Amino acid sequence: MKKAAAIAGFLALLALLVALPRLVSSYKLLTYTRFLILALMAQGWNFIGGYTGYAAFGNVAYFGIGAYTTGLLMIGKWHVPFFPALAAGALLSALVAILLGLPILRLKGHYFAIATLGVAEALSQVADTWDSVTEGSTGIDLPLKTEGEFFYYTALGFVIVGLLCTAAFSRSKLGNGCVAIREDQDAARMLGINTTLFKVIAYALSAVFAALAGGLTAYQNIHVTPGDFFKIDYTLQMIIATIIGGAGTVLGPVLGAAVFQLLSTYVWSKFLELHPTILGVIIVLFIVFLPRGLMTVLGRKRQRGERPFRMSDLLANVRAHRVT
């Protein structure tokens, strides 16, 4: 019964999302498209950061690679159509992630985080200086496409595919192996898990999602510059969205992206100047009171003997993580 209700609710939500372009203005639709693209990036980050527990801080590198590959193929002499160009971008990102992942996934904790950050910084400067290909800081211009619905539906399709992928991943040997690596890498290795292979696959998956988001954003924004497509804000947004929703859960990244985008848009419209300050406060509050995300509030299953969420759990979270 419960399951049927959940599926019905999900289908209703899906129907609403499909019908949305008819219901809202094209400006509002842009906000929803942004939410979907953020959800896509967060879903990708969830593979490496959520399930595998590696704090990747440079995923914007793959966002940028996706954007530039898509753009350059579309405007190059072959005039590749959008979807094949996007696929090429995703493939190239996966390749780069595999090649980079092999050495840097040996690092742990903060060191891995800073290595990925360094890769993103370096790529940003390469895009900035490699004038003959990327036009440097002037950037490249893609063919114009103004139909907002196209971007909305493409992003929606990708997010749904992403949900299915994540659900399959979390049930697979690969996903369970990644969780084992997160909990105790040495123990996982002792159990016969090829930790390097699993980590590299999770990292490459996250790169593919980031590249899809990057290519889509490039086509939507038309103009691609290193400053816009390699900025650390994207990395941070995907991490924050995943954390707010719940890292290492199937629905968490999408939920987190929705909450983050809605909060961000609301705060933006009400407090333009203090917008980042308030976002900062929101991040701090989430980390202090709900460090494992919203899914710990919504995702409790009664048949597993978990009691429903109570407000006092917020304080219990604090009590569990504080030092006295």
Next chain:
Amino acid sequence: MGGAELGQIFVNAVLLSGILALVALGFSLVWGIMNIVNLAHGSFIVLGAYITFFLHELLGVDPFLSIPVAMVALFTLGWGIQRGLINQVIRAPLLATFLLTFGLEILIVNLINYFFKADVRSVTTAYSGTGFTLGSVRVPYIRLGALGISLVLVALLAWYLRATRVGRAIRATGMDIDAARLTGVKVATIYAATFAIGAGMAGAAGSLLSMIVPFDPTLGGGYTQRAFAICVLGGLGNVANVVIGAAIFAFVDVFVGARLPSLSRAVTFAILVLLLILRPQGVAGKRV
């Protein structure tokens, strides 16, 4: 490159490494003792710069004399942040403190931006831009003073951690928190003191930077990254490692900057990543 140019590059690198050591000092302490990568470190530096700027602008205080004021102010702020916020989440997964300090960075930088606007400011005194020459090599007085003060503060912290009760308690907590607690160390207070010292050092670094470079509220982010790189290069766990890391970073930065200005960041980070892969424990560090 000629001998004169080489000499100038060398002197610039030495002068830069002093201030960079101070920039990374508090960051390294906080990271080494509490395993917190404090992304708000840069915003503390910016606050220090603004304190010096306003004391000089409004009250005519000499920027060098405002350093203790900046240190005390940032020490107090750091204490409050650690006691009130970071201590509450410090046992959560690693990413929690990472994001918490990131949230603080956004918050502080944008509050500064809100109150003081994004104007680029600089502290200019009668002796700004003056210096002496050694052969053909120019040495500005302010940078020399900054180097001196940095070295004094580095030495002072090294002494404090080695010779005082609180300093020893800080190191003990960093080595083994449970053992420290058993010997009667109040961990929450020691954590607050550690973070406060780190913030105070950042305040001093900000004061010095305000005399050397023009700054706006976003000055700090780049210095957080540099501090991170320096800690990785030098390794954690020892004040001397910070100085070694800062020196390596400064020399690479100045040399690459002189040869390949457009790619300086990429080259610096490429070296950093390479080093991380080859020697994750740092050049001077033993094991982290």
